[in-house]
Amino acid sequence: MWRHGYDLSKETGLKSGTLYPLLMRLSEQGLLESRWQEPERSGLPPRHVYRLTATGLALAREQELEAVAAERAGVLA
Amino acid sequence: MNAAPSRSRRLALTLARHAAWMLPSAPSSWAQAMRHELDYIADDSAALRWAFGCMLASYKARLTHWPRFSRRPAWRHVATSGALMLLIGLALQERAGGQTEPPRPDFDETTCDLPGVSTEIRPRLRCGTVSVPRNYDKPDAGRFKLAVVVIKSEQQPSWPEPVVYINGGPGSPLTVYAAHQARTPYAPRRDLILVDQRGTGQSEPGLCPDLAGKLLEAALAFAASATEEAFATRQATYLACRDQAIGRGLDLRDFGTQVTAEDLEWVRKALQIARWNVYGESYGTTVAMTLVALHPDTVRTVVLDSIYPPNPVPLWSTTVNDARDAFFANCARDNGCSMSFPNLAETYRETLARLDQKPLLVTVPPQMRQPDDRVILTASLFEAVVTNLLYYPTAYPTLPHVIQSVHDGELQGLGQSLGQVLGPILAAQLAAAATQNRATHAAVECRDRPHYRQHLPAGAHGLDRRQLYGICARWSDVGPPPLVPAGTRVPTLVLAGQFDPVARPALSRHVADLIGGSARFVEFPLVGHNVRQFSACGARIAADFIDHPAQKLDTSCTDRTSPIPFLPKRR
Numbered sequence: 001m002w003r004h005g006y007d008l009s010k011e012t013g014l015k016s017g018t019l020y021p022l023l024m025r026l027s028e029q030g031l032l033e034s035r036w037q038e039p040e041r042s043g044l045p046p047r048h049v050y051r052l053t054a055t056g057l058a059l060a061r062e063q064e065l066e067a068v069a070a071e072r073a074g075v076l077a
Numbered sequence: 078m079n080a081a082p083s084r085s086r087r088l089a090l091t092l093a094r095h096a097a098w099m100l101p102s103a104p105s106s107w108a109q110a111m112r113h114e115l116d117y118i119a120d121d122s123a124a125l126r127w128a129f130g131c132m133l134a135s136y137k138a139r140l141t142h143w144p145r146f147s148r149r150p151a152w153r154h155v156a157t158s159g160a161l162m163l164l165i166g167l168a169l170q171e172r173a174g175g176q177t178e179p180p181r182p183d184f185d186e187t188t189c190d191l192p193g194v195s196t197e198i199r200p201r202l203r204c205g206t207v208s209v210p211r212n213y214d215k216p217d218a219g220r221f222k223l224a225v226v227v228i229k230s231e232q233q234p235s236w237p238e239p240v241v242y243i244n245g246g247p248g249s250p251l252t253v254y255a256a257h258q259a260r261t262p263y264a265p266r267r268d269l270i271l272v273d274q275r276g277t278g279q280s281e282p283g284l285c286p287d288l289a290g291k292l293l294e295a296a297l298a299f300a301a302s303a304t305e306e307a308f309a310t311r312q313a314t315y316l317a318c319r320d321q322a323i324g325r326g327l328d329l330r331d332f333g334t335q336v337t338a339e340d341l342e343w344v345r346k347a348l349q350i351a352r353w354n355v356y357g358e359s360y361g362t363t364v365a366m367t368l369v370a371l372h373p374d375t376v377r378t379v380v381l382d383s384i385y386p387p388n389p390v391p392l393w394s395t396t397v398n399d400a401r402d403a404f405f406a407n408c409a410r411d412n413g414c415s416m417s418f419p420n421l422a423e424t425y426r427e428t429l430a431r432l433d434q435k436p437l438l439v440t441v442p443p444q445m446r447q448p449d450d451r452v453i454l455t456a457s458l459f460e461a462v463v464t465n466l467l468y469y470p471t472a473y474p475t476l477p478h479v480i481q482s483v484h485d486g487e488l489q490g491l492g493q494s495l496g497q498v499l500g501p502i503l504a505a506q507l508a509a510a511a512t513q514n515r516a517t518h519a520a521v522e523c524r525d526r527p528h529y530r531q532h533l534p535a536g537a538h539g540l541d542r543r544q545l546y547g548i549c550a551r552w553s554d555v556g557p558p559p560l561v562p563a564g565t566r567v568p569t570l571v572l573a574g575q576f577d578p579v580a581r582p583a584l585s586r587h588v589a590d591l592i593g594g595s596a597r598f599v600e601f602p603l604v605g606h607n608v609r610q611f612s613a614c615g616a617r618i619a620a621d622f623i624d625h626p627a628q629k630l631d632t633s634c635t636d637r638t639s640p641i642p643f644l645p646k647r648r
Contacts, residue, residue, distance in 0.1 A: 004114065004117070005110060005111070005114045006114050006117055006118055006127065009127075015126070015130045016111065016114075016126075016127045016128075016130030016131050016133075016134060017129070017130030017131070017132075017133030017134045017137070018130070018134075019130075019134070020107065020111060020130075020131060020134035020135075020138075021134050021137045021138060023107075024107055024134075024138060034106065034110070035555075036106070036557065036558055038388075042563050042591050043563040043564040043593070044116050044117065044563070045112075045113040045116055045370070045560065046113065046558055046560075047110075047113055047114065047117065048106060048107075048109070048110030048113065048114070
């Protein structure tokens with residue numbers, strides 16, 4: 001799913017100053033792809049949207065699993 | 078956002094611009110993405126917080142690309158606590174460390190080596206080059222030298238705020254026509270600036286300069302018969318050029334309308350012009366609109382002469398059909414034309430059907446440089462010729478006669494028409510096509526136009542098949558899009574020709590509507606593409622508008638257009 005920068009910021013609670021460097025880094029590593037989306041209304045500029053690439057998605061899932069595993073490990077310990 | 082922006086909003090915009098400026102090594106899209114996002118944040122103080130964060134983000138990006146800081150874990154703290162201090166610090170470090178400084182806008186004056194310049198015009202010309210960054214996000218990635226000509230107004234002292242003329246294409250040269258431009262100024266009291274867009278004319282890079290020749294050889298063959306084989310040959314020619322360019326170290330992502338607009342902004346700074354009037358013609362309207370959208374404060378007025386359709390672009394063949402139908406309808410309404418050529422539209426359709434059955438061998442004037450001065454006229458070649466003639470009001474009187482002659486297989490009459498009127502037009506067009514850099518054309522269009530990545534359906538019209546479909550997907554990826562300055566305050570004039578085969582008048586009107594209240598739209602009867610070139614009325618209206626944008630436009634001359642003096646049918 002394609003997401004806008006501002007929406008991502010609101011959802012993650014990350015300010016733009018933290019969010020964009022992260023997005024840029026993910027993009028540089030080939031984990032994130034971006035494209036321009038035509039404006040929904042006239043009078044507005046096109047908007048940049050982002051989503052994880054297949055690699056990014058795989059990595060995210062891997063980390064999610066790792067996190068779950070770590071939590072379990074914590075519980076067990 | 079029609080109301081005047083608040084102080085917070087203005088500050089937010091300034092910060093976002095500063096952020097874009099500070100972001101040297103990341104792709105331009107990031108800087109733009111941050112700036113554009115601002116327009117979607119309704120709350121002014123949230124926008125300001127957002128913009129401030131963007132500025133910090135750009136500092137961080139800069140720091141991580143700066144070797145001395147990149148491995149320090151404390152950079153985040155440093156950046157947030159003293160961003161402005163760091164800006165100064167970085168600037169000092171750049172000097173002290175002997176690093177490459179980012180290129181600065183500078184006009185390097187040279188002697189004028191231009192064709193056809195008379196002794197009267199020569200003293201009014203200043204020629205030179207401006208070195209622009211190849212990539213505005215990577216100042217160290219090298220530069221391209223652009224050819225620039227300043228034509229001083231004949232009337233001195235000239236008025237402030239010159240005109241920059243942005244020509245069509247993309248891919249066509251401009252400074253080579255400086256002598257003609259000096260004789261036909263857009264606003265005679267003002268100086269005129271001409272720039273060869275990157276990859277065109279005398280400007281670097283010379284992108285596959287031999288491609289035009291190779292394609293021209295194939296063009297008529299392709300026009301004659303848009304077969305799969307002709308299509309594949311043409312595609313291979315383009316892709317060989319692409320490989321050659323990449324082999325020379327060129328990055329095909331360094332093209333596109335946004336980068337061309339930034340080049341013009343760089344030239345403006347180099348010439349130390351505070352504000353200028355922008356005159357865009359055909360594809361130049363695309364650059365002009367993008368320039369206004371990106372740098373509105375630098376533009377006093379903008380004229381958009383004959384819109385080049387913004388995305389999403391309608392299929393070209395449908396636009397051409399409408400223009401041709403409008404021309405045929407004009408003939409039907411004209412007493413003389415309808416008497417000589419009753420139902421010209423039907424005659425035209427029959428002609429295509431006949432040529433499909435049996436192409437004609439036609440003698441053409443020597444200036445068209447065809448083997449043995451003969452051409453096999455097929456239906457698709459004839460369609461291409463008629464389409465080309467719709468650009469030229471000077472061809473309109475003869476056009477019905479040409480269609481009738483081909484329809485009747487009456488080659489003597491056709492030969493006369495070709496020799497007298499159409500031959501010179503078509504020859505001039507072929508000559509102009511030879512000076513166009515087709516590789517730059519592809520380089521810009523493939524970045525600008527996502528639709529060229531789509532597949533045309535089988536049996537698509539030949540006119541559409543001659544576009545860049547099937548080429549762009551293998552040429553480069555899509556770049557930042559050309560922009561329409563919707564809601565701009567810059568006074569804008571949109572000129573449209575009734576028979577324009579590139580953009581329907583309705584589409585041009587739609588663009589004017591998108592731009593909003595600052596745009597005025599004028600349609601010119603019996604004109605095709607390039608209004609000002611073919612309409613004295615259009616030239617006067619444009620000049621009045623540039624000099625007095627706040628005044629009410631006197632467009633009454635459009636009502637006094639004389640009917641087309643159609644040639645009668647020869648007996």
